[in-house]
Amino acid sequence: MYEAIAFYLFSALTIGLFLITVMSKNVLYAMTSLAAGMVLISGFFFILGADFLGVVQLIVYVGAVMALYSFAMMFFDATRDIKEKNTPAALVFLLGGLSALVLVLIFAGPIHSDAIQALYPMHEGVGNAQDVGIVLFTKYLVPFEVAAVMLLVAMIAGIILAGKKMDQSLTKDTSVDDADEILKQKDAK
Amino acid sequence: MEVVSYRSVETFVQHIPEVTALGVWIKAIIILAVISAIAGFGTYVERKVLAFMQRRLGPMHVGPYGLLQIIADGIKLFTKEDIVPQNANKFIFMVAPVITAATAFIALAAVPVFPDFTIPEWIPVIGGTFVPSIAADLNIGILFVLGMMAAGLYGPLLAGMAQANKWGLIGAARTAVQFLSYEVVTGLSILAPIMIVGSLSFVDFNAAQAGGIANWLVWKQPVAFVLFLIAGFAETNRTPFDLLEHEAEVVSGYATEYSGMRWGMFFIGEYANMITISVIAAVVFLGGYSADGMGWLWIMLKIAFFFMLMLWVRAAWPHVRPDQLMWLCWKVLMPIAVINVVITGIVMMV
Numbered sequence: 001m002y003e004a005i006a007f008y009l010f011s012a013l014t015i016g017l018f019l020i021t022v023m024s025k026n027v028l029y030a031m032t033s034l035a036a037g038m039v040l041i042s043g044f045f046f047i048l049g050a051d052f053l054g055v056v057q058l059i060v061y062v063g064a065v066m067a068l069y070s071f072a073m074m075f076f077d078a079t080r081d082i083k084e085k086n087t088p089a090a091l092v093f094l095l096g097g098l099s100a101l102v103l104v105l106i107f108a109g110p111i112h113s114d115a116i117q118a119l120y121p122m123h124e125g126v127g128n129a130q131d132v133g134i135v136l137f138t139k140y141l142v143p144f145e146v147a148a149v150m151l152l153v154a155m156i157a158g159i160i161l162a163g164k165k166m167d168q169s170l171t172k173d174t175s176v177d178d179a180d181e182i183l184k185q186k187d188a189k
Numbered sequence: 190m191e192v193v194s195y196r197s198v199e200t201f202v203q204h205i206p207e208v209t210a211l212g213v214w215i216k217a218i219i220i221l222a223v224i225s226a227i228a229g230f231g232t233y234v235e236r237k238v239l240a241f242m243q244r245r246l247g248p249m250h251v252g253p254y255g256l257l258q259i260i261a262d263g264i265k266l267f268t269k270e271d272i273v274p275q276n277a278n279k280f281i282f283m284v285a286p287v288i289t290a291a292t293a294f295i296a297l298a299a300v301p302v303f304p305d306f307t308i309p310e311w312i313p314v315i316g317g318t319f320v321p322s323i324a325a326d327l328n329i330g331i332l333f334v335l336g337m338m339a340a341g342l343y344g345p346l347l348a349g350m351a352q353a354n355k356w357g358l359i360g361a362a363r364t365a366v367q368f369l370s371y372e373v374v375t376g377l378s379i380l381a382p383i384m385i386v387g388s389l390s391f392v393d394f395n396a397a398q399a400g401g402i403a404n405w406l407v408w409k410q411p412v413a414f415v416l417f418l419i420a421g422f423a424e425t426n427r428t429p430f431d432l433l434e435h436e437a438e439v440v441s442g443y444a445t446e447y448s449g450m451r452w453g454m455f456f457i458g459e460y461a462n463m464i465t466i467s468v469i470a471a472v473v474f475l476g477g478y479s480a481d482g483m484g485w486l487w488i489m490l491k492i493a494f495f496f497m498l499m500l501w502v503r504a505a506w507p508h509v510r511p512d513q514l515m516w517l518c519w520k521v522l523m524p525i526a527v528i529n530v531v532i533t534g535i536v537m538m539v
Contacts (some may be wrong), residue, residue, distance in 0.1 A: 028278050028350055035343060055332040063339030063372065070346055071365045075360065127328045129389055 009039050010047070014040045026083040027073055035066040052128035209318060215308075216324045217455075220297050225467050234260050241505035242257050269449035274352055277446065281351035286451040289344025289458035296337035297461060298324040300468045301391055301478060302487075322478070329389040331473070334465060335376060338424060342368045344458060345433060349443035360442025361513065370518040371423035371430075373490035377526035381533040382406050382473055395477035407474040412529045414474045416522055421466040424516070426459060428503040432511055467495035497512035 001083045009015075017037040038061040046055030120135050122128070136144055201403035233248065233256070246396060248255030273279050301322040308318045348362020383389060385406065386397045399402045407414045411422025423430040431466050436444035444455055471477060478488035509517070 026278070028281050028347070032281055032284075032343075039340060050435060051327050051329050052332070055329055055336045058336035059332065061337055063336060063342065064369070067339075067342055067346070067369055068364055069341075070350070071362070071369075073350065073363050074365075127388070127390075129329055 006047055010040050010043045024082060027082060031066070031070055031073055035062055035070075035118070038062045038066060050128060052132055078156075118185065129178050191463075200261070209229040212318050212320045213324055213486065215318060216320050217336060218297065219320070220302055220324060221294060223292065224297060224461050224464060225457055228379035228457045229259050229263060229445075231460045231463070231496070232262065232456070234496075235503075238500045239504050242501070248502075251423070261410075262466070263426070267452040271449045271451060272446070274354065274446050276348075278351040278353075280400040281347050284452070285344050286350060286447065286458075289462070290342060290454040291458075291467065292337050292341035292344065295459035296334045296341070296465050297468075299327050299330040299333045299391075300336075300465055300470060301395070301472060302464075318358065323391065329439055330391045331383065331389045331394075331469070332377060334342065334469060335372070335379070338462065338465065339368070339372055339464065341458070341529070344455065348447070352446040353444075355447050356440040356445045357443050358446070359439050360433050367423055367430065367514060369433060371420045371514065374420035374518060374522045374526055375414055375424060377523065377530060378420060379414045379469075379473065380526075380530050381413045382410050382449035384530070384533055384537060385409060391477070394480075396472050398476045399479065402476065405474065405476045408473065409531075410533070412525065414470075416526050416529070417470060418495075419473070419522060421470065422499065422502065423518075425462045425466055425489075427463070427499050429506045429509050430514060431508065435508060450478050463496060463499060464492065467492045470495050489514060509537040 014037050015045040017033040017040065020033040021030045021037065025031070039058065042057040042062070045051070045057055120131070120139075122131055222291055236258075237247045246260040251257040251261050264452070273282055306320055308437075310322065321505050345364040346361050349357040349359075349364065382394070388394070388397075388436055392408075398406055422428075432438075432442075435443055439445075447455065471494075472490060473493050476487075479483065
């Protein structure tokens with residue numbers, strides 16, 4: 001019974017929060033509700049007994065991805081509303097229709113629930129992390145490695161982009177080498 | 190090196206009585222009450238210890254040896270006007286301190302805080318209930334605590350961004366940079382002990398180190414221990430890494446516009462995080478708790494030692510500059526942590 005209550009509570013809250021994310025014109029509200037929604041999604045994993053994935057959701061999305069978003073938000077005035085461009089009505093119609101179709105499919109899914117089986121059922125007595133690890137390093141080894149290489153490429157690209165003018169100081173006047181000369185220049189002025 | 194299998198953990202778990210929902214409730218209330226009280230008492234201890242280290246007396250006027258200062262401070266916090274700045278985003282401004290306090294206490298749910306005990310039978314209603322040492326014994330406890338502390342980042346961050354104050358905004362930016370960077374070091378440093386024990390559960394860590402000081406993981410992983418402590422200081426916003434609210438530079442950082450109990454919630458969250466880091470360090474590296482005899486006293490002493498260490502460092506060391514902080518994280522600590530993990534892996538393979 002607890003699980004049902006928790007599930008409906010989390011669902012309502014998640015949908016509500018993500019609605020705020022989409023609807024709100026305030027950057028701060030959008031960001032906060034998105035982060036809170038991510039936390040609540042990890043709650044679904046905990047209800048399903050997938051503790052490991054729940055915590056990964058928490059660390060990766062809440063701790064890392066959303067924190068980077070919010071770091072980018074620092075460049076805006078977060079206390080003011082944002083003027084939004086209105087999207088063309090045809091696009092809204094198309095996207096709305098598609099989401100409605102997907103929703104119908106999702107709700108119709110449980111009719112054939114007997115056709116759904118767990119491909120990799122959990123083993124009794126083995127922890128979540130071990131189960132995920134075994135599948136990840138046997139069946140999905142190649143995608144795992146490809147993802148690792150992709151992240152490495154992204155990291156190197158990031159370092160190169162950020163490091164273009166690393167040898168120049170942003171704060172120090174490069175024409176003046178040491179403190180004595182700065183003082184001399186000040187005296188001259 | 191010997192890797193503890195889950196089989197041995199099962200036998201370890203078996204002779205603990207059954208955990209009921211009532212027991213978990215009682216535990217949660219105990220954690221909330223005691224840690225909040227300790228956070229209050231911690232301010233007094235901190236002021237006293239700092240005073241003695243600096244050859245002062247500290248609070249002396251209210252009550253014997255200034256002991257009632259805590260109550261005076263509490264009354265002050267509760268009765269102060271709750272000021273919300275005019276241009277601030279009011280809702281987020283009011284919610285932010287709650288996030289800090291809540292995440293700190295949720296993290297404590299998966300940590301063994303106090304040993305387990307059974308309430309005596311003669312007490313009505315709750316008599317005979319077994320109260321576990323961990324409120325929620327997840328088998329990925331360490332990851333959960335680290336994840337929850339990572340979510341705690343939003344408290345200072347949103348507080349700084351909502352208050353329409355430039356000191357607050359700078360404090361929030363420093364929060365994001367510092368917490369994100371040092372999370373990497375915390376995670377990588379604790380990865381090496383996790384590899385040795387082969388589990389993410391605090392109970393398994395405790396079982397792996399049972400049987401004397403010689404079995405403590407700090408002897409096998411001294412580098413990881415030091416790295417974890419340094420990163421722990423940064424994640425709990427302690428000197429020498431308390432750049433988020435560095436008085437001389439950013440007034441009070443993210444807490445600039447806060448007053449009364451909302452400010453107090455930041456404070457309680459910070460102290461709860463200090464205790465969480467102390468407990469993790471004690472359980473993961475210093476042998477943890479043992480169920481029999483004076484085990485409960487030892488775990489308390491270990492936690493108190495780390496708490497004391499944080500005060501000691503505050504009295505002894507100056508702040509670092511923000512650029513030094515980043516240099517330390519990415520150019521010193523992170524490479525050492527990665528090398529430590531690789532060496533641990535090689536040693537375990539051979």
